[in-house]
Amino acid sequence: MKxxxxxxxxxxxxxxTASSQxxxxxxxxxxxxAAEKQKSGLYLDISFYSRxxxxxxxxxxxxxxxxxxxxxxxxxxxxxxxxxxxxxYYSNDYQRAIPNYEKAIPLFKEVSDTFNVTNCYNSIGLxxxxxxxxxxxxxxxxxxxKSCENDKKxxxxxxxxxxxxxxxxxxxxxxxxxxxxxxxxxxxxHDLASMAVNYNGLGxxxxxxxxxxxxxxxxTKALHLFTKIKRTDxxxxxxxxxxxxxxxxxxxxxxxxxxxxQAWKIFNKYGWNHYKAEIRQGIGNxxxxxxxxxxxxxxxxxxxxxxxxxxxxxxxxxTNYEGLSEVYEKLGDYKTALKYHILCTQYSDSLNQKEKYExxxxxxxxxxxxxxxxEILKLNAKHELTEIQLxxxxxxxxxxxxxxxLLLLFVFFMLKKYYDKIKSNHLLEExxxxxxxxxxxxxxxxxxxxxxxxxxxxxxxxxxxxxxxYSYLLSKDYERxxxxxxxxxxxxxxQSTNNIFRLLxxxxxxxxxxxxxxKYMPTEIEFGRILEISVSVLRTLAEQKKIQLxxxxxxxLQVFVDPLMVETVLRNLINNAIKFTPExxxxxxxxxxxxxxxxxxxxxxxxxxxxxxxxxxxxxxxKVKRKGTNDEDGSGLGLILCKEFVDKNNGTLWVESxxxxxxxxxxxxxxxxxxxx
Numbered sequence: 001m002k003x004x005x006x007x008x009x010x011x012x013x014x015x016x017t018a019s020s021q022x023x024x025x026x027x028x029x030x031x032x033x034a035a036e037k038q039k040s041g042l043y044l045d046i047s048f049y050s051r052x053x054x055x056x057x058x059x060x061x062x063x064x065x066x067x068x069x070x071x072x073x074x075x076x077x078x079x080x081x082x083x084x085x086x087x088x089y090y091s092n093d094y095q096r097a098i099p100n101y102e103k104a105i106p107l108f109k110e111v112s113d114t115f116n117v118t119n120c121y122n123s124i125g126l127x128x129x130x131x132x133x134x135x136x137x138x139x140x141x142x143x144x145x146k147s148c149e150n151d152k153k154x155x156x157x158x159x160x161x162x163x164x165x166x167x168x169x170x171x172x173x174x175x176x177x178x179x180x181x182x183x184x185x186x187x188x189x190h191d192l193a194s195m196a197v198n199y200n201g202l203g204x205x206x207x208x209x210x211x212x213x214x215x216x217x218x219x220t221k222a223l224h225l226f227t228k229i230k231r232t233d234x235x236x237x238x239x240x241x242x243x244x245x246x247x248x249x250x251x252x253x254x255x256x257x258x259x260x261x262q263a264w265k266i267f268n269k270y271g272w273n274h275y276k277a278e279i280r281q282g283i284g285n286x287x288x289x290x291x292x293x294x295x296x297x298x299x300x301x302x303x304x305x306x307x308x309x310x311x312x313x314x315x316x317x318x319t320n321y322e323g324l325s326e327v328y329e330k331l332g333d334y335k336t337a338l339k340y341h342i343l344c345t346q347y348s349d350s351l352n353q354k355e356k357y358e359x360x361x362x363x364x365x366x367x368x369x370x371x372x373x374x375e376i377l378k379l380n381a382k383h384e385l386t387e388i389q390l391x392x393x394x395x396x397x398x399x400x401x402x403x404x405x406l407l408l409l410f411v412f413f414m415l416k417k418y419y420d421k422i423k424s425n426h427l428l429e430e431x432x433x434x435x436x437x438x439x440x441x442x443x444x445x446x447x448x449x450x451x452x453x454x455x456x457x458x459x460x461x462x463x464x465x466x467x468x469x470y471s472y473l474l475s476k477d478y479e480r481x482x483x484x485x486x487x488x489x490x491x492x493x494x495q496s497t498n499n500i501f502r503l504l505x506x507x508x509x510x511x512x513x514x515x516x517x518x519k520y521m522p523t524e525i526e527f528g529r530i531l532e533i534s535v536s537v538l539r540t541l542a543e544q545k546k547i548q549l550x551x552x553x554x555x556x557l558q559v560f561v562d563p564l565m566v567e568t569v570l571r572n573l574i575n576n577a578i579k580f581t582p583e584x585x586x587x588x589x590x591x592x593x594x595x596x597x598x599x600x601x602x603x604x605x606x607x608x609x610x611x612x613x614x615x616x617x618x619x620x621x622x623k624v625k626r627k628g629t630n631d632e633d634g635s636g637l638g639l640i641l642c643k644e645f646v647d648k649n650n651g652t653l654w655v656e657s658x659x660x661x662x663x664x665x666x667x668x669x670x671x672x673x674x675x676x677x
Contacts, residue, residue, distance in 0.1 A: 078107030094127035196225035236266035277306035534570035553591035558672035572638035581606035608659035
């Protein structure tokens with residue numbers, strides 16, 4: 001059975017006590033009669049003790065900063081910038097935290113506060129770590145090492161963070177080396193708590209690289225130190241990690257369950273009931289290895305229920321489904337085993353799949369309804385034409401009967417016939433216009449349906465085949481493949497899932513636009529914020545192809561748009577530019593205000609587009625589909641979505657391209673000044 005070792009991480013809990021509130025009340029009283037220069041420091045202290053209330057903390061930090069600027073108090077200005085960064089950091093808004101930390105650094109340097117300079121570098125590095133930008137995080141931690149001088153405790157902490165970042169990027173050897181360096185320093189200063197954290201980190205790494213003996217040695221040391229310093233919460237984490245490793249050794253299964261039980265008692269004591277899902281899944285693995293298949297099934301199902309109850313994430317759910325699949329396979333119940341195997345590979349997409357099929361059903365219903373309406377319209381038109389023809393024949397007969405009448409009557413009837421004919425022609429022309437309009441709408445609806453079905457039948461299905469195929473091979477014959485082959489499988493799976501995600505995102509946004517559920521909600525916003533969000537999710541993709549992203553726009557460039565729509569347009573255009581730009585190329589995004597409009601250009605030096613293809617790029621029934629420079633897939637839906645969203649924002653989208661030299665996609669959106677006038 002494939003082992004899924006659960007690595008529990010330490011939890012940091014902020015306790016907001018009544019003493020903090022008493023401290024805030026006391027500081028508020030002092031600030032009432034304090035001098036203006038003293039108030040800035042008091043307000044910063046109030047901000048610190050109010051940090052669990054971000055709005056209140058920011059309010060006092062802002063007051064302190066205003067007074068510090070007014071009175072030229074550099075230390076207080078530095079501290080205020082740092083506190084703003086901390087507030088955003090603990091709110092998980094890392095993009096806004098970083099500029100505030102960066103603003104604090106030169107101020108702390110001005111007053112030679114090297115400790116807080118190091119602290120800022122460390123905080124920025126942690127922001128990049130949590131944004132999954134490991135290389136940037138390491139660069140900032142190294143800057144922190146340069147400024148921390150002879151502070152061994154801080155040095156060890158920064159080296160531990162470097163190890164943590166290497167682990168994030170899969171550089172296990174470098175991560176282990178840095179944890180060991182940090183451990184040597186912490187040992188020299190006898191910092192037992194930090195030593196225990198280092199041992200726990202080493203244990204997790206050795207678990208990942210399938211070295212259970214080394215993992216157990218390090219986790220046992222971590223457990224001993226956590227016990228020694230009476231950190232029972234961390235002790236429970238070490239116990240759980242050890243319990244998850246022991247099933248590697250068949251003679252240690254009983255010990256594994258005992259450790260799981262000990263860990264759960266501590267978790268339960270602290271009220272960390274959400275960890276019970278992991279505990280029950282780990283016990284299920286042990287019961288499976290003991291041959292207690294029915295008990296294992298109960299444990300896996302309990303873990304699934306707890307996972308739903310506490311929202312523990314998709315990885316735990318996958319491992320439970322895999323465990324159930326293998327248990328039922330051992331029991332010979334291959335039908336149930338297959339069911340759980342399918343759930344294991346496809347369940348995470350079930351909600352999206354359900355919504356996708358609902359969209360298809362609604363689209364089909366809409367298509368059928370429109371088709372029937374057009375059929376009824378055609379039948380009514382034919383019926384009216386028949387009636388007109390009958391009336392015409394009747395008039396001709398009547399004309400034959402009255403040929404002997406006086407010339408005046410003859411003229412009268414001829415005039416009547418003439419006017420009736422004019423009326424009939426007008427009616428026919430109107431009906432023909434209605435039929436042509438209905439047929440045009442039907443063609444567009446049919447093209448949209450065909451596009452939707454084509455994407456689902458080919459563009460969405462193909463990457464799923466890649467993911468399912470490679471994951472099946474890895475799950476069944478993992479050891480048979482070389483490390484190079486497994487890495488290739490992982491890269492292909494990542495690329496396929498990335499394509500699936502982008503395609504589903506575009507499909508959902510497009511379907512909302514088509515069904516009228518996408519609301520246009522414009523607001524005044526800085527263009528740079530929209531662009532940075534759009535670019536942040538694509539930087540890694542550009543870096544993989546060594547493509548340079550160049551941003552050129554004026555600060556404080558204000559626009560009046562729906563931010564989510566413009567973000568979608570930028571994300572699709574930049575993603576297309578990356579797809580069709582060869583390695584070592586460049587992509588430049590520029591923005592400039594021209595009167596009451598802002599023009600945005602996405603410029604690349606990629607393969608370019610022929611004039612024939614340019615004319616069909618934004619058509620729903622277009623057949624233009626090309627592979628990227630690295631054989632990346634595309635559905636053609638992104639540009640159609642861009643066109644609709646730009647139109648909704650009162651702008652214009654166009655493209656200029658020279659085959660072999662590159663393309664420029666440009667669009668306009670209203671500037672804020674346009675809205676104000």
